[in-house]
Amino acid sequence: MPSLIRPKLPPEVEMAISLLGNRARVDILRRLSMLGPSTIGRLHAAVDISRPSLNRHLDFLAKAGLVQTDPPAGMRHGKDVVYMVQSARVRELTQKYTSYVQGM
Numbered sequence: 001m002p003s004l005i006r007p008k009l010p011p012e013v014e015m016a017i018s019l020l021g022n023r024a025r026v027d028i029l030r031r032l033s034m035l036g037p038s039t040i041g042r043l044h045a046a047v048d049i050s051r052p053s054l055n056r057h058l059d060f061l062a063k064a065g066l067v068q069t070d071p072p073a074g075m076r077h078g079k080d081v082v083y084m085v086q087s088a089r090v091r092e093l094t095q096k097y098t099s100y101v102q103g104m
Helices: 011-020 023-035 040-046 051-063 087-101
Strands: 067-070 082-085
Touching (some): 011 023, 011 087, 023 051, 023 067, 023 082, 051 067
Antiparallel strands (some): 067 082
């Protein structure tokens, strides 16, 4: 049986596939865009995934630069965290993905 060969892709394209290929992450970005800056409680009420799963996805999105937190990680000390979409970064990533697919 032939094995799956994964083509080498630029890192930004790999990241876009990882993000855009995940329904939960796309929904989280969409809801945050619609709601505006939100605490995890407000966001959890708007999405249909478990709280631990939401936390994992938000961490991934924050590390990718698509979501910003206030206060930043490491400075929270019991404070409520507010999550915000970084629209410019979302546009940049989707444009790089689209350009790659179109052979540009």
